[in-house]
Amino acid sequence: MKSNEYLDEIREMNLAYLLLAQRLLNADREEAMFRLKVDDVMADFLASLGAQQLSKLANTNQLLCCLGHAGIEPLRQVVDNPREQGLSHFHSSLLMASRPLSTEEGDSRVE
Template identity: 70%
Template sequence: MTTNPHVDEIREMNLAYLLLAQRLLNGDRVEAMFRLKVDEEMADLLASLNAQQLARLANTNQLLCHFGGESAEQLRQVADNPRDQGLAHFHSSLLMASRSMLSQGGEHVG
């Protein structure tokens, strides 16, 4: 049986994402939750997964991570941002954070 190379890449991406999430959560938990756009319960779960659980979770044909922007327009604003005088990073963060604020306000996005 042949394996689709895209599925293998998705599995690798999933494992890398899960390992990064754990490292972030074990560092600055509040910042990690904001960057990952996860709540306390998800943060607890991600941080507690052992190697076998991480491998099992990563072994899927669906991406576990997703785009942070709520819409294509938000991503376009980040990608096409002409501000390169030190404010680009700040502007991008504000645009991407707006999704997090909507989610925390009771409206589930994504």
């Protein structure tokens, strides 16, 4: 029974992620592409999806979003950040933004 609950949660997470991605892209495309780590092709695809397509894409047993880092070091630096609270948000943003966008054809990923 737990497995079905996890699948339901994955589907809900996927739908929430896709809806958020669309809202971000509609509000400020360049900023959204930066935050989502997607290229123009993926941004166009995500923005063009209708409600039925979003639902169909979300209805999978795999998470569509993933941690956008090749290694744990940037995440560890965010977690273990000794900076004072006023600068920690800025420092975390810099660390999280450091992963380059993959623009190779066929390597576009929703992240």
